[in-house]
Amino acid sequence: MYFLNKLKSILFYRPQRVIGWLIILVFGYLIIIPLLEMIFNTFIVQEGDVLRVGAEVGEFSSFYWQRMLASDFARKLFYEPLINTFVISITYSALAMSLGLALAWLLVKSDMPFKSIIGSIAIIPYILPSWSLAMSWLIAFRNDRIGVGAPGLVQAVLGITPPDWLAYGPIPIIIVLTLHCFAFTYLLASAALSSINASLEETALIKGAQDIEQIRKITLPLILPALSAAFLLTFARGLGNFGVSAVLGLPARYYVLSTTLFQSVKIGRLSDGYVIAIFLIAVSAVIMYGNNILIGKRRQFTTITGKGGRIRITSLGSWRYPVAYAVLIFFFFAGIVPILLLLWQSLHLRLEDFSFNLNLTYWLGHIDGFDGILIDNRVHLAAWNTLRLAVFVGFITAFIGIVVGYLVTKERGTKLSKLIDQISFLPYLMPPMAFGLVYLSMWAKPRGPLPVLYGTFALLLLAVSVSRLPFATRAGISTMSQVGNSLEEAGEVSGAGLISRFTKILLPLSKKGFMAGFILTFVSAAKDLDLVILLMVPHTIVLTTLSYSYNELGRLQFSYALAVVVIFISLLGTWLVRRLTKIDPFRGFGGIS
């Protein structure tokens, strides 16, 4: 009787709690269960391995782990890719951080001119899908010895043959990932630099410190927590990168963990993939945990820097303009040239042709039994799939984001609020390829009332939505905490129930946040390759996977043309967010997409 009354009172007075627990159940089912199941599967003999393992299907066995970690194959299958992955991740994170910090310093704390132009073009490489950046790297630096065997821009036009190490393997992967990701560290570093009140630095000067001493003893220690967070986040995302490593690594047989995982799954050795996926998830989780500790420390700093506001600007003197031009030229090459290269190649019949004889065959014509991308039925299907995937994902996640944001802010401080917050953040820990594999294994058989989802569009929708939850819920929480409690309470006092408060007060007030959330996940879903590549089947192809398949087939111009289309969607979406909502879409989150 007591519990019944309690239940009644919760249902009546705090219906949001019921919704909250429902959300936790659903999220738990969609995120935690598949992970546990995958771990479990690596200890169970799978069909097709009966002979190799010497045990029956479903029996317990440590065969898969032994094979990956301690057999003769282990070096090729696991340790080499592992070392490659770490080398790439560490190097590119360090580079991205240095570049990001330098740019942030110039934009926040120097008197460099053209700040607003530079600020907006600096994020273009970040908006471009990382794999498209890798493709354009090859357009510039490939040589006629490896891969498609056609000379790139440098060889064809300048007559210099780029060495293999510059075209394929770790060096270009590191460079491309750095170019793609440093905008993220730049955004984190500039937020940190802007939060340093000028008085902190000026006091050091007055106490007799020289500029260098002041930077070393005051400025750097103050932004160090933000920098280490940026480093860890980029590092963690680097572990899971697939697109760049596939485009630039596979032709030279250079493997990282995610490409190894992809190859294992492709040849049907799912369990090998599981082991790698679990390893990747575990490493990411450890890193994120470390990051949370660091962020906890940083809070200490930000609460006492006073009212903020004034930022100390250092004069570059006569270097002002030279520096600004150098930065502009750099971004022209990092952000604009890649797009032009992709477009340029797609407008030529032969890859070695960089002349001005443009040709629309790959867009509108027919060649070798393939249709130009604008008239090809497969492309139409892919475009249709991309569009509906992005729209649905955008809408679903933006809506869930707002609801979760509401619950978390409304119940702030309670266990429920923390639990929702944490559980919706979990997908962020999972490298996309690992996440894809988790969903592949989970939905390969019917689950409860739900049928087998593998091979359906619904699976793409579900996987991409869940993987974007962290972004959407963070956005939702920040939107909702801006709305403020009193507005809703005023509605409550005038007698509005939960539903009408939500639809009549909260949703209208969070319209902008909703829009921003929608467009951002729309863009991110439209350019996703790493996650959907494992889940798609011929009739659920999207533009990115089609571009990737053309790239694998060596039909590069088709691939590039499709990349241009995806880039166009990404740029347009980002521009729309800025235009419509005045929200800077890239604060707070990093990722390779």
Next chain:
Amino acid sequence: MSRIILENITKKFGDTVAVNNLSLEIEEGEFFCMLGPSGCGKTTLLRCIAGLEIPDCGRIWIGNKLVFDAAKNIFVPASRRNLGLVFQDYALWPHMTVRENILFGLQIRKVKPDEQKKRLEEIMKLLQIVGLDKRYPNELSGGQQQRVSLARELITGANLLLLDEPLSNLDAQLRIGMRFELKRIHEETNHTFLYVTHDQIEALTLSSKTCILRDGQLQQLANPNEIYKSPQNLFVARFIGGSSMAINLLMARIEGEQLIGDGFSLTFPYLKDLENSREVILAIRPEEIQVVVDECIDPLCLPCVVSSELLMGHETLLQLELRGQKKSKIMAFYNGQTHISIKMHVWARIPKNAVHVFDSTTGLRLGTIREEKNTAGQSKKGK
């Protein structure tokens, strides 16, 4: 050694002139206040002295050292001016303990560890923050942060301390306590304090000399008493007051020996020297007006009606209207025994030395009434 001389300092930010051709001398050991409304250029001036801003023209001496000369391209950077600066937000480094914060300047100067320790103990005693040395700034209260920040600036032995609105982040009670503290520290150290504030009471209570700035220009430079007693222009009169109430302003016209306004006239013999029909503004502080309940035939009494009253604890603030003339309103304090009610008839007695007369167009002071011996005031209605 820490006398400051500013000569024709001008500082512009784009088209805005923050400091306009300003010259000033600050004596050694002085508690000098720079007072003015926000945007008057006082902080900019302070930052120019600190070496954090470079003026567009002029010269600055600190002690006997020329630290800035626009004409000769001399600029000594902040790090070599050897002074202390307390910011409004204290600017304590959040990543350092109290001890590390205070010792920073000595470490930069490579002072020996023994000496550092000795000075740290002294300064912590002086500022009464003994025992806080291992704390981080965010573990301190506002008042403690303030003291640590003062300790950090004083420990280097710089005998010029610049303070930029140091008390404005404290709550009202702590602020009053810190005023006493600052006065004590100033007396104990005998350093030159240069104190920027927009709070006139802070300036009047703390300083040995105050300058008032407006739009980057000097309005008056004097000791606090003189500024209060004889404001040089209308701006100073309105800005400075003993109470939180705005000063009473009455329009009047000079006719012979009389000041004639709407519904009143006051007679002052020395006004004869001034041209007739000149328009003037009379400024009278509310706290200097005596409100009399019984009929008053004194020629300095103006008959009034109470139009509104606000009880403020130990006294009552009254809004008075001159009888028969509703436009002129006078604010005054009353702390007598009789109960005051609205519409009651009272008399406002205006002491002769309470009236400040300013030219209505230039706003400049037109002489001092209290210096005249035979000053007489008379109201029309009193006749």
